[in-house]
Amino acid sequence: MVKIAIMGFGTVGSGVAEVLETNAERIQKNAATPFDVKYIMDIRDFSGHRYEDKFIKDFSIIENDPEVSVVVETIGGTGLAYDFTKRALLAGKSVVTSNKELVATHGSELLALAKEKNLNYLFEASVGGGIPIIRPISQCLAANEIDEIYGILNGTSNYVLTQMIQNGLTLDTAVKQAQEKGYAEADPTADIGGSDACRKICILSSLSFGRHIYPQQVPTEGITCVTLEDVNNARNKGYKIKHLGRAVRMADGKIASYVSPHLVRCDGLLANVEGVYNAIVVRGNAIGDVMFYGPGAGKLPTASAVVADIIDCAKHFTARKHIDWKEGGDFIAADPDELESCWYVRAAVTAAKAQELLGEIQIITSGEDTSDGCIAFTTAKMSLNKARAKFEALNTASAFRLLD
Amino acid sequence: MVKIAIMGFGTVGSGVAEVLETNAERIQKNAATPFDVKYIMDIRDFSGHRYEDKFIKDFSIIENDPEVSVVVETIGGTGLAYDFTKRALLAGKSVVTSNKELVATHGSELLALAKEKNLNYLFEASVGGGIPIIRPISQCLAANEIDEIYGILNGTSNYVLTQMIQNGLTLDTAVKQAQEKGYAEADPTADIGGSDACRKICILSSLSFGRHIYPQQVPTEGITCVTLEDVNNARNKGYKIKHLGRAVRMADGKIASYVSPHLVRCDGLLANVEGVYNAIVVRGNAIGDVMFYGPGAGKLPTASAVVADIIDCAKHFTARKHIDWKEGGDFIAADPDELESCWYVRAAVTAAKAQELLGEIQIITSGEDTSDGCIAFTTAKMSLNKARAKFEALNTASAFRLLD
Numbered sequence: 051m052v053k054i055a056i057m058g059f060g061t062v063g064s065g066v067a068e069v070l071e072t073n074a075e076r077i078q079k080n081a082a083t084p085f086d087v088k089y090i091m092d093i094r095d096f097s098g099h100r101y102e103d104k105f106i107k108d109f110s111i112i113e114n115d116p117e118v119s120v121v122v123e124t125i126g127g128t129g130l131a132y133d134f135t136k137r138a139l140l141a142g143k144s145v146v147t148s149n150k151e152l153v154a155t156h157g158s159e160l161l162a163l164a165k166e167k168n169l170n171y172l173f174e175a176s177v178g179g180g181i182p183i184i185r186p187i188s189q190c191l192a193a194n195e196i197d198e199i200y201g202i203l204n205g206t207s208n209y210v211l212t213q214m215i216q217n218g219l220t221l222d223t224a225v226k227q228a229q230e231k232g233y234a235e236a237d238p239t240a241d242i243g244g245s246d247a248c249r250k251i252c253i254l255s256s257l258s259f260g261r262h263i264y265p266q267q268v269p270t271e272g273i274t275c276v277t278l279e280d281v282n283n284a285r286n287k288g289y290k291i292k293h294l295g296r297a298v299r300m301a302d303g304k305i306a307s308y309v310s311p312h313l314v315r316c317d318g319l320l321a322n323v324e325g326v327y328n329a330i331v332v333r334g335n336a337i338g339d340v341m342f343y344g345p346g347a348g349k350l351p352t353a354s355a356v357v358a359d360i361i362d363c364a365k366h367f368t369a370r371k372h373i374d375w376k377e378g379g380d381f382i383a384a385d386p387d388e389l390e391s392c393w394y395v396r397a398a399v400t401a402a403k404a405q406e407l408l409g410e411i412q413i414i415t416s417g418e419d420t421s422d423g424c425i426a427f428t429t430a431k432m433s434l435n436k437a438r439a440k441f442e443a444l445n446t447a448s449a450f451r452l453l454d
Numbered sequence: 455m456v457k458i459a460i461m462g463f464g465t466v467g468s469g470v471a472e473v474l475e476t477n478a479e480r481i482q483k484n485a486a487t488p489f490d491v492k493y494i495m496d497i498r499d500f501s502g503h504r505y506e507d508k509f510i511k512d513f514s515i516i517e518n519d520p521e522v523s524v525v526v527e528t529i530g531g532t533g534l535a536y537d538f539t540k541r542a543l544l545a546g547k548s549v550v551t552s553n554k555e556l557v558a559t560h561g562s563e564l565l566a567l568a569k570e571k572n573l574n575y576l577f578e579a580s581v582g583g584g585i586p587i588i589r590p591i592s593q594c595l596a597a598n599e600i601d602e603i604y605g606i607l608n609g610t611s612n613y614v615l616t617q618m619i620q621n622g623l624t625l626d627t628a629v630k631q632a633q634e635k636g637y638a639e640a641d642p643t644a645d646i647g648g649s650d651a652c653r654k655i656c657i658l659s660s661l662s663f664g665r666h667i668y669p670q671q672v673p674t675e676g677i678t679c680v681t682l683e684d685v686n687n688a689r690n691k692g693y694k695i696k697h698l699g700r701a702v703r704m705a706d707g708k709i710a711s712y713v714s715p716h717l718v719r720c721d722g723l724l725a726n727v728e729g730v731y732n733a734i735v736v737r738g739n740a741i742g743d744v745m746f747y748g749p750g751a752g753k754l755p756t757a758s759a760v761v762a763d764i765i766d767c768a769k770h771f772t773a774r775k776h777i778d779w780k781e782g783g784d785f786i787a788a789d790p791d792e793l794e795s796c797w798y799v800r801a802a803v804t805a806a807k808a809q810e811l812l813g814e815i816q817i818i819t820s821g822e823d824t825s826d827g828c829i830a831f832t833t834a835k836m837s838l839n840k841a842r843a844k845f846e847a848l849n850t851a852s853a854f855r856l857l858d
Contacts, residue, residue: 069597069740080596080776174594180741182586182594190578190586192484193473193761319726319747336473336758337584337748343723344744354740357597369773372484
């Protein structure tokens with residue numbers, strides 16, 4: 051019998067308790083041991099709850115109970131969660147989390163501490179909700195040098211873009227609808243502004259390339275700059291606008307990571323990733339491209355990934371899992387604005403002027419039929435560093451990369 | 455240093471040697487040990503080859519060498535491969551394979567033998583080439599009861615269908631082209647006829663549901679019955695024809711498995727899986743639908759999956775991996791012809807006659823514009839057991855399920 055403590059009884063934490071109970075038989079079979087949730091820690095009052103007897107408010111009860119061998123951290127953030135995770139590891143307990151902010155910010159430190167104590171710190175649920183991605187990268191693709199990783203990493207912003215594309219809603223209306231449906235929080239900034247996707251590409255990048263990439267090293271653009279004109283222009287060119295996090299290994303071995311809207315081809319796989327679903331593409335030097343798709347958030351999908359990690363802890367009490375990366379720094383981060391792409395541009399200029407500055411362009415619309423009076427076109431491949439001043443000189447309203 | 459023997463130096467076996475050499479640094483880091491290919495066993499003569507010194511023809515050399523701890527079986531088939539795999543396990547060596555026929559036929563026996571000897575028998579490369587799927591099902595989805603699994607499991611037949619859909623090639627021409635490009639063998643029966651996909655759905659089904667499903671329990675239809683008329687009719691309805699293996703847990707807990715062409719919606723993810731790529735969808739009771747996509751075959755992708763298993767063996771010499779299923783039998787197999795679907799039907803009848811027998815139908819073509827003079831329509835949901843006699847009475851040329 052493995053005794054567990056759950057810290058934070060919100061959506062994911064309560065989902066973990068539910069999955070452990072609902073699928074107890076399957077879980078016990080796969081782990082070769084039953085599990086018991088001994089404590090649930092939450093600052094709120096849960097008197098009358100069916101788990102009433104398990105609730106505690108004081109972390110030191112968990113910390114000092116030698117029976118607890120796995121701690122589930124679903125508190126979120128980098129405050130208490132950081133403190134409690136360190137103390138749990140120091141107290142000899144493996145930790146499992148869905149907290150992408152903590153892993154993206156302090157992952158290398160916490161992984162090093164877990165290694166030192168011969169424990170596990172696992173975080174499958176931190177990226178892509180329930181989608182298996184951390185384990186596949188670290189194990190299944192272990193024979194590959196990873197060259198690139200990118201994907202639709204935030205379900206809320208993908209839902210908003212899907213509504214704009216399929217139903218012609220404006221961004222504001224689509225965000226309100228997402229809030230009504232519970233897909234977006236009251237303050238949707240982290241989703242819509244891109245910082246949630248930024249944390250996730252940090253985790254994927256660190257895991258794929260072995261050195262911590264920190265959020266402040268990842269230029270991040272959300273979807274607030276995407277308009278219905280952009281959506282329509284993209285459609286007329288055979289593309290959809292998707293919000294991607296992306297990390298690329300450059301020729302010098304440094305890693306260029308960034309988050310921004312992209313135009314993806316309608317006949318490609320990412321174009322059909324709709325609503326709150328996520329998808330992540332990994333490019334390995336032996337395997338080529340593989341893609342992982344599924345629900346990027348949600349109580350039970352995310353909880354099922356947490357529980358898979360709990361099972362893995364139980365199977366690896368003696369031989370810890372090899373999931374690891376080292377400290378990062380300036381020496382590892384390349385400037386993503388050096389990455390070359392074809393660009394989609396919407397601007398209040400003449401085609402002649404655009405061509406004069408940018409060279410060969412392909413016109414999508416001359417601006418006569420559009421509500422904003424802007425022309426839209428695509429360019430040849432160039433880096434943002436080469437294009438930026440020209441985009442500014444052209445009074446550019448939108449400029450997004452085309453995914454290769 | 456972990457010493458390996460490779461049995462069978464064909465496409466996959468030679469790819470394994472290549473990946474081990476090319477990505478040696480990454481592999482050693484992930485496995486925390488270097489690897490050495492001590493023997494390569496092949497009946498052919500490889501004198502002058504750069505690995506000349508490693509080649510042997512006699513299995514007993516591997517069997518009797520205590521230094522060899524991992525054996526790679528890329529011989530294929532159920533003859534020598536079966537014998538050598540058993541003997542390698544009995545001699546205390548873990549075995550890694552890409553041999554889907556052997557796993558689909560004797561998996562439960564070989565897994566039981568591996569368990570008894572506290573060794574690993576791993577086969578990530580047996581399904582979906584390099585796509586991570588065996589490990590994700592057994593580990594990442596370990597907290598889920600799996601309800602259904604299906605996918606595009608054969609790259610050759612998917613290439614042929616893609617050529618028919620995109621370029622209007624006939625089946626015969628597309629098969630010839632696949633052979634010219636090296637995507638199909640001289641005798642393409644196993645791919646085109648569906649038995650390769652059958653073996654793969656057996657493995658996925660056994661792993662997902664815990665009991666061996668044997669190839670003879672899986673009704674299997676290839677793509678030879680698909681015509682260009684079917685392709686065009688499907689397109690007119692917003693669908694593409696894809697060849698799927700599928701396994702469903704029925705209400706009584708039994709498993710219905712089968713292989714056949716399906717109509718899938720053009721705006722769904724499977725529709726954009728083109729050419730030799732594979733994709734597998736797993737439906738769990740907590741996670742919902744997740745999909746795994748990638749190259750379904752090919753030397754280096756498949757080899758990279760084999761090498762991931764080799765790494766896993768090296769990390770699990772003491773605590774073996776829990777990948778397992780029990781013996782099957784009639785008690786576990788449900789009749790897939792009881793599964794209900796909407797059907798696409800092409801038949802040389804009148805719409806009135808079709809409606810009289812099948813109830814409400816939706817006409818795709820009245821037959822006036824088509825080269826075969828057949829009408830095409832879709833039906834309401836019904837099982838094949840209920841529909842079969844009616845399809846026969848209607849002179850049906852093609853009848854394929856619509857994927858829900």
